[in-house]
Amino acid sequence: MDIIERFIAGEDKLSGLLKMVPFFEAPATMASWVTSVVRVVQAERQPDAPKAQTQTATVAQPASVAVEPKAPPVEPKAPAKPVEPTPVAAVAAAKATSASVAAAIAEAEAAIAAVDLDSFIPKKKVARPAREASPLAETVVVPSVVGGEMPTTVAVMTELSAHDMSLPPLSESELADEDDEPRPNLWLRPALISGGAFIASLIFGLLVASGKGSDAQVRDASSYRTATAPASSAPSVTAAPVAASPVAHANASALTATGSAPAAAVEPSPAPAPAHRAPKQAAEPAPTAAPAASGPSTLQDMEARARELGIVAADGMPTQKVAAPSVQAPAVQVAAVQQQPTRRVKTPIRLAPEYTYAINAQQWKQLVATLAEHPVATANGQGRYQRWLLLTGSKRTPEVRALAGRLQRVIPTDSELSVFYSVPEIPAGYARLMPPQ
């Protein structure tokens, strides 16, 4: 037997020395602790005792076992705990406390998460359409922000909910295409939507209780804006005049950014949902084709309607385009922006106005599909490193970056897409794609 075997067997001198090392002696308090805690545990597990007795009879148990299940003085469960706060009770209380604390923390975090500051900040900034110095914009938007009356609040909340609900769903792969910057709004959006819908429904309920309906609140909101809108506003905003009138062209971006309140000034009771119409509807002469009776009557309907029409401002600034119950057609807005005299950005790059689109799901899909079908048509200088530019008037939000990510997929592989945000020349909610020069 070698030295290791002897050591393991405890037969060498070293193992003998180890055994001579003084033991750690458990404190005497442990003995008393055990005598008390076993009773508590027994009391807590008392419901198992009958079951144990029945099993004891069947389970193979030596005859010499003299442990009687009923032998220990079983104390009632209720008095055992409060009389003597044993460590068991302390442990249980600690667990319960930690669970309640964890629940409270989770609830607080959820409440904090429900407050989406980023989404609300642009809403306040709607009041300052600085890039579009239009008096029309100011007169329209300011009431919706600073107005403390309930109808205006309802309208704002409705618009906000409609905007959020109409955002195109973003997949994880789309988000993964983007850079690794934090995207705080994505996971907060459901909370915001639910919170906004709840507040809106709450106020709606108050209005109903006071004898007003959804149409009434819209009317109130519109009339409020009507009262604040200047009298020199366009008497009737139709699709054709906006597209043809040079004045309208000049103010196209302003209309786009402000939600075109003149419509509200003319028609006191338009539903907020038909704020943007399909191109076919845009050719209709008057916005009164969508009266309140035929329009969506509930918030859900309005949101659904907005989703169908693709009313999207992916930059989180809904009120710039859908701030007021509007009859402005989106196609008209796009056409207006496309026909807008091209103003150059600081970088001397030839603009491509044909690729100025509103950032919404439908139009962006069309753009992506077009580029996917004709990837070389806009990519001159093949085989060289090319740089595509995407100019957007929106801020750098996860939605915009995700949409840019879709574009990144379809451009040639030897190209790079550079995205510029908050470009002054581009209205908010729009983007202009510039292929390589």
Place this chain on the structure above:
Amino acid sequence: MNTQTHTPALADVSDKDLMAQIVQGNVSVPAAELYRRHNRALFNFVAWSCQGNSFEAEELCQKIWLKVMYCTHYQSASSFKTFLYQTAREVLTESRASAYDQQAIVGNDLNVPDADLTPEAESELRLNLHRVRRAFMELPTLLRETVALRFFCDLTLEEIAAATGTVFDTAKGRLRNAFAYLRRELGHA
């Protein structure tokens, strides 16, 4: 009358049977008996694992015994010692910051002496047991717990392997490394 007949019989009951009683809900007497039998070794094991911190060892021992008392599934195939020290290691692991808070294992480059300690060295170490204790305390965690299980808890190599979740050869190798480490530290005596 019953007490007189039960008390000696209780001492004859095996650990497995007592544990079976606990699993079935009869806690007080079996748990007290198991505590009486194994707490000293368990406390030493935990204390050695806690670098001799008796207060921490007491707290951890209470947690271990509470786990034993609340145990509802005990596999009688394994010995109670194995189960007890498995539970102890779980509690120790939970108490540590990381799940594998262990020092670097001593490499295999340690030379294992062929001969036993000389009588002079042994006598000197007997007079200075604090050196042995200190050398033992400085062992890496895994080696220290293996030696503690072997010499302070009287576990066999098979039981050590089962308690530590290893195999027989691993447990034996750890004891070998511990032996080499201790002989190197105490060889100057």
